[in-house]
Amino acid sequence: MYYVEKLEKLKKERNAIILAHNYQRPEIQDVADFVGDSLALAMKAKQTDADVIVFCGVDFMAESAKIINPDKVVLFPDEKAKCPMAAMIDAESVVKLKEKYGYDVVSYINTSAAVKAVSDICCTSANAVKVVESVPNGIIFTPDENLGLYVKRFVKDKDIILWPGFCPTHMGISLKDILKLKKEHPQAEVLAHPECTPEVIDIADKVASTEGMVRYAKETEAKEFIVATE
Structure with missing residues (x-):
C-alpha cells in the first residue's frame, strides 16, 4: 500500500x-x-x-x-528489458535487403527505432495482413518469420521475403503442449497470437493480437480458453 x-x-x-x-x-x-x-x-x-x-x-x-x-x-523503468526478436534485426541489414531486392520493407512494430527509420511502413500483429495488402510491389517483411508466414496465408499474389527472426516465447509454445491442454479441457477454445508457429496457428479457434484476444474472450460464448501467448 x-x-x-x-x-x-x-x-x-x-x-x-x-x-x-x-x-x-x-x-x-x-x-x-x-x-x-x-x-x-x-x-x-x-x-x-x-x-x-x-x-x-x-x-x-x-x-x-x-x-x-x-x-x-x-x-523506461528497466533498461535491461529487451525484446529478443527486436534484437534479431538491425538497420544495416534492412538497408542491404532493400538494395538486394528493391522491395519495400514492412517492419513489425516489434523493432527498434533505427529499423523503423529505414523501413517503408510499419505494422502491428492486428493489421499486418492489411498493411501488406496495401503495398503494390514485392515486400521484405521483418523481423518475425512466423507473423510473415501468417500474412502469406492471406496475401498470395505478392513476393514476400521473410527475415528469419522469431519470438522465443511464442516459438516455445508447442503443438504438443496445446493438444495436451485441449485433452484436459475439451471445451476450451484455443486463442493464438500470430507470432506462434504455423502448427499452433492451424489448430487455433481464434488468431489475434493480445488486444484482439481480450476482445474475443469478452464477446464469445465460450467459458474456457487456452491462451497461446505470454
Whole structure:
C-alpha cells in the first residue's frame, strides 16, 4: 500500500501516467493507468495531457511511445528489458535487403527505432495482413518469420521475403503442449497470437493480437480458453 500511495503522489507531482503492456505482471497492471498492447498504449498516451509517460514494457515499446509523443518525457523503468526478436534485426541489414531486392520493407512494430527509420511502413500483429495488402510491389517483411508466414496465408499474389527472426516465447509454445491442454479441457477454445508457429496457428479457434484476444474472450460464448501467448 505504501508504494501505491507513493506512486499516486509522484504521478500528481509530475503530471505522469503509467502505461503497462498486457504481458506485465498483475501487480504492475494493477497500478497502471492504462493496460494494452504497445501501439494502443502509445496512442493512448497521445490522447492524454500528461507530461510524463512511464512505460512498463520492453525497449522498442518505449521508443515507439516517444516517436508518437515527441513532446512528452518517456521514462523506461528497466533498461535491461529487451525484446529478443527486436534484437534479431538491425538497420544495416534492412538497408542491404532493400538494395538486394528493391522491395519495400514492412517492419513489425516489434523493432527498434533505427529499423523503423529505414523501413517503408510499419505494422502491428492486428493489421499486418492489411498493411501488406496495401503495398503494390514485392515486400521484405521483418523481423518475425512466423507473423510473415501468417500474412502469406492471406496475401498470395505478392513476393514476400521473410527475415528469419522469431519470438522465443511464442516459438516455445508447442503443438504438443496445446493438444495436451485441449485433452484436459475439451471445451476450451484455443486463442493464438500470430507470432506462434504455423502448427499452433492451424489448430487455433481464434488468431489475434493480445488486444484482439481480450476482445474475443469478452464477446464469445465460450467459458474456457487456452491462451497461446505470454
